[in-house]
Amino acid sequence: MSKARINDFTIKVGNVNGTGSASANALLMKIIFRMGVPVVGKNIFPSNIQGLPTWYEIRVTEKGYRGRSGDIDIMIAMNPDSYKRDLEELSPGGILLYDDTWPRPHFLTRTDITVIGVPLARMCNTAFKVARSRILMKNVAYVGAVAALLDLDLNIIHTLLREMFAAKPKLVDLNLQAVALGYDYVKEHFPGMNDFKVEARNLTEGKVMIDGNTAAGLGCVYGGATFGAWYPITPSTSLMDAFVKYCKELRIHPETGKHKYCIIQAEDELAAAGMIIGAAWNGARCFTPTSGPGISLMSEFIGFAYYTEIPMVLFDIQRTGPSTGMPTRTQQCDILLCATASHGDTMHILLFPADPGECFEMAVNALDLAERFQTPVFVLSDIDIGMNDWMADELTWDDSYIPDRGKVLSSEDLKSVDKFHRYLDVDGDHIPYRTIPGTDPKGAYFTRGSGHNKFGGYTEDGAEYKEVVDRLKAKWKSAAEKLPVPIVKRAKKPTKTAILSLGSCDGAVIEARDKLGADGVYLNYMRVRGFPFAQAVEDFIAEHDQVFVIEQNRDAQLLGLLLSETNAPREKLIPLLHYSGEPLDYKFVRGALSEALNLRKTA
Amino acid sequence: MTSFVKPFIRRKNEPTNALGLVRADYDGAMSTLCAGCGHDAVTATMARAFFELSIEPHKAVKVSGIGCSSKTTAYFLRDSHGINTVHGRMPSVATGAIAANHELAYIGVSGDGDSLSIGLGQFVHAMRRNVNMLYVLENNGVYGLTKGQFSAAADIGSTAKKGAVNELPPIDPVSLALSVGATFVARGFSGDRDQLLPLIKAGLKHKGFGLIDVISPCVSFNDHKGSTKSYAHTYKYYNPAIHADYVPPSEQIKADYAAGEVMPVKLHDGGEIRLRKLENGYDPRDRAAAIGKLFESGQSQEIITGLLYINENDKDMHEMARMEDRPLNQIPYDELNPGAAKLKELQKGFR
Ligand SMILES: Cc1ncc(C[n+]2csc(CCOP(=O)(O)OP(=O)(O)O)c2C)c(N)n1
Ligand code: SF4
Ligand SMILES: [Mg+2]
Numbered sequence: 033m034s035k036a037r038i039n040d041f042t043i044k045v046g047n048v049n050g051t052g053s054a055s056a057n058a059l060l061m062k063i064i065f066r067m068g069v070p071v072v073g074k075n076i077f078p079s080n081i082q083g084l085p086t087w088y089e090i091r092v093t094e095k096g097y098r099g100r101s102g103d104i105d106i107m108i109a110m111n112p113d114s115y116k117r118d119l120e121e122l123s124p125g126g127i128l129l130y131d132d133t134w135p136r137p138h139f140l141t142r143t144d145i146t147v148i149g150v151p152l153a154r155m156c157n158t159a160f161k162v163a164r165s166r167i168l169m170k171n172v173a174y175v176g177a178v179a180a181l182l183d184l185d186l187n188i189i190h191t192l193l194r195e196m197f198a199a200k201p202k203l204v205d206l207n208l209q210a211v212a213l214g215y216d217y218v219k220e221h222f223p224g225m226n227d228f229k230v231e232a233r234n235l236t237e238g239k240v241m242i243d244g245n246t247a248a249g250l251g252c253v254y255g256g257a258t259f260g261a262w263y264p265i266t267p268s269t270s271l272m273d274a275f276v277k278y279c280k281e282l283r284i285h286p287e288t289g290k291h292k293y294c295i296i297q298a299e300d301e302l303a304a305a306g307m308i309i310g311a312a313w314n315g316a317r318c319f320t321p322t323s324g325p326g327i328s329l330m331s332e333f334i335g336f337a338y339y340t341e342i343p344m345v346l347f348d349i350q351r352t353g354p355s356t357g358m359p360t361r362t363q364q365c366d367i368l369l370c371a372t373a374s375h376g377d378t379m380h381i382l383l384f385p386a387d388p389g390e391c392f393e394m395a396v397n398a399l400d401l402a403e404r405f406q407t408p409v410f411v412l413s414d415i416d417i418g419m420n421d422w423m424a425d426e427l428t429w430d431d432s433y434i435p436d437r438g439k440v441l442s443s444e445d446l447k448s449v450d451k452f453h454r455y456l457d458v459d460g461d462h463i464p465y466r467t468i469p470g471t472d473p474k475g476a477y478f479t480r481g482s483g484h485n486k487f488g489g490y491t492e493d494g495a496e497y498k499e500v501v502d503r504l505k506a507k508w509k510s511a512a513e514k515l516p517v518p519i520v521k522r523a524k525k526p527t528k529t530a531i532l533s534l535g536s537c538d539g540a541v542i543e544a545r546d547k548l549g550a551d552g553v554y555l556n557y558m559r560v561r562g563f564p565f566a567q568a569v570e571d572f573i574a575e576h577d578q579v580f581v582i583e584q585n586r587d588a589q590l591l592g593l594l595l596s597e598t599n600a601p602r603e604k605l606i607p608l609l610h611y612s613g614e615p616l617d618y619k620f621v622r623g624a625l626s627e628a629l630n631l632r633k634t635a
Numbered sequence: 636m637t638s639f640v641k642p643f644i645r646r647k648n649e650p651t652n653a654l655g656l657v658r659a660d661y662d663g664a665m666s667t668l669c670a671g672c673g674h675d676a677v678t679a680t681m682a683r684a685f686f687e688l689s690i691e692p693h694k695a696v697k698v699s700g701i702g703c704s705s706k707t708t709a710y711f712l713r714d715s716h717g718i719n720t721v722h723g724r725m726p727s728v729a730t731g732a733i734a735a736n737h738e739l740a741y742i743g744v745s746g747d748g749d750s751l752s753i754g755l756g757q758f759v760h761a762m763r764r765n766v767n768m769l770y771v772l773e774n775n776g777v778y779g780l781t782k783g784q785f786s787a788a789a790d791i792g793s794t795a796k797k798g799a800v801n802e803l804p805p806i807d808p809v810s811l812a813l814s815v816g817a818t819f820v821a822r823g824f825s826g827d828r829d830q831l832l833p834l835i836k837a838g839l840k841h842k843g844f845g846l847i848d849v850i851s852p853c854v855s856f857n858d859h860k861g862s863t864k865s866y867a868h869t870y871k872y873y874n875p876a877i878h879a880d881y882v883p884p885s886e887q888i889k890a891d892y893a894a895g896e897v898m899p900v901k902l903h904d905g906g907e908i909r910l911r912k913l914e915n916g917y918d919p920r921d922r923a924a925a926i927g928k929l930f931e932s933g934q935s936q937e938i939i940t941g942l943l944y945i946n947e948n949d950k951d952m953h954e955m956a957r958m959e960d961r962p963l964n965q966i967p968y969d970e971l972n973p974g975a976a977k978l979k980e981l982q983k984g985f986r
Contacts, residue, residue: 066986241986242985254972256971258964258971259731259963261727261731278981283971290958291957291959292958293963294734295956296730296764296956299756299757303726303727303730306720306728306730306731307730309731310698310731310734310735311731311735312731312735313731313732314696314732314736316735332724336720340718426982427978428975431972467716468964469715470693470696470716471693473692473714475693476714477717478717480709490709
């Protein structure tokens, strides 16, 4: 190749998990980010602690696309067990970099790529004495090698390493030495490599690299949650880790050491659900992070909270099901589960963040909405959003924010109330008032998941029962226009064809749509952000002749909800489904759309 | 069917407590349990305990699971908040509620099915956490509400009403509680109010998890000959071994007992539990001794009752979580909001 591809390619690192490659990959990505060039990081890891193949993709994208490209241009093959697969995956014209301490002539079977062998292990074994650092430094050495290939800024590498190891200066030198090993070797043995380059830009100003779980954990802190209960499960654990971290940093009294929060690692998800129900019933803002299997277990309690009208905030960081499924692979497979979780007629409020920025905002939204509507609210994130490193606008906070604690009667309020009835719709907005235990003798009431009438009394009378559950349905519906509004992007030219999608599909959809637009295929695009659907969703579908519903599950779950909860006709909605467990890439979307559009034209 | 409203009649010269309330102020809705059910007697005793302790009803919280026993939280303390949760899961709801506000008096009511089968996990974990509540387990050896199946508390050889014999070993909530860290462990009998009342009072005043396993016969499904949880069987093997009186802080001066006869245990509120009728050398502050005693009595079929173990020194959940004294649900938002500037600072590490 004569001309270099600048700031638009994907690097993939194939490694063995448990060898400490995560920090090397983070370093590599941050160098590029600090050079002002947008990056996307995707971690494709096994459900295992040590010894299985793991991959990390870094997409360098000057245009700032957020999905995967679907191509691999530079493969850093560090794991002999995945060599075969890694070799096949590399796009023509790409570079394969591997540790040729043990040469592998079979790499030369592909003539459409360049193979670069760097004796990483040998160099590190000579340079470092301690066995563990030999393994770790091998990873840092490939960062050096890539830096040489891509012309990365050495000063930035130095600065980053100094920042990373501020507390352990000795490690700075060790790491610098390892970087130099890889860097010098490539410069010496492969001079003039000029296929892919990173050129400094100024495109990452005001941006941060953050994952959705960290953002959501921070959102819970800013939203004023004081209590959280959870049971460890990939991929939601890091959400609670973040909440713990920031609570420790921000909510412990410097002198007394006393906490303004309480976090309980419950014995299982049932207990976690019960705990947040108890805390919310008692007036504390709280939440639980989990994933699909946890929601399944929590179902009985979710119905209880729905029927007794107790606020409940659940983060479902979706992973591939059914059952244990592929715990470290992503999907949007819990939409239907969460929409109607629990037995009996239940309908819940769902929020669909598309990136870490929205995870932060929607965490706060969820805390407000749950208390406003006195009901469970689900934030449906997924592994891709939750655990991958995204480039996002720096999070901002409005200091004038006041939490919406909903309709809670204080002791003062109760003075002007004749008699308090828990489930009476006094304002005609379908939302009754509640009281917090301990506030006032007048506020006492009995909470029961068994049949109750509008006064809160036990009932087995059909009419009394219906009155309450009908109000619950109306209350749920009334939330539709109070949720984050759908986001619409219009094509340059009027069109009767559209895409409707949600959550982490966004990056790939936007890019595919751009590419199709460049080829003269025009598509409007709506991204829904809440359920129940706003009227705008139905109107948008009505405007078009065909709407492609793109989502990451087998059963077209979003499409199913559109059919049951809007007047959209079946024939208009065309499912485009991706459910391999890997994050969606634009090529898949573009391919599926092109195919579907052509088929439709000739049909 | 709607809930029955109990007639509320205030008689002249009725005794009042320190708040000026009468015993009937601590009543609830009319019970819908079978006439003679042990649970109703326990309900009345619980109401009396709150009355005698002069606890403001709105400062008390009742939590329960599902079962005839769990229904009873509706039948006392009408002016308290109550929550009838789902089957076997009351401990988690109580744990969350207590985390949000540790200042109220929490009483949990459950059954042997609710606590020892479906809810065994939550029951044990609430004890491990030493959640500050009194947990009353109304134990009748059967599932009353689902019509008489054996519960995990049924003894080997005990027969069901229709004749089936239980062959599985029972789970004894008292030995369980002793082994997982409950700090107040007692057994009572719905038929002995004199013993049960002070136990409930002491349990409410104890800081930490208090369990009272109350033998509470089910007259409809487990009171026949051959049942080891019937009234007749319980009376026959009943041993009220350790009597405990609760003495509030205000009555401390009237200490008029001879040394050796009574063992006083100081409580956190300044009150005291006085243990009487102790057999020689038995010290209910010794967990190993309590376990031994229980084992011994089990060998002889005897039903040992009273306060078997107390520990006022262990930290409760609130202390272990290092929460500040002010309840979480009363911390104003401005103390919780780190602010926009801080958010900017926190994100420096994300670049
Ligand atoms: C998930 C679930 N499974 C089963 C039941 C049915 N059920 C209701 S009460 C009960 C047993 C209650 O036994 P216990 O706790 O001993 O109470 P008792 O009625 O004997 O006082 C069962 C099995 C239920 N309510 N929920
Ligand atoms: S069935 Fe048994 S436990 Fe239930 S109310 Fe009747 S006597 Fe009591
Ligand atoms: Mg029972």
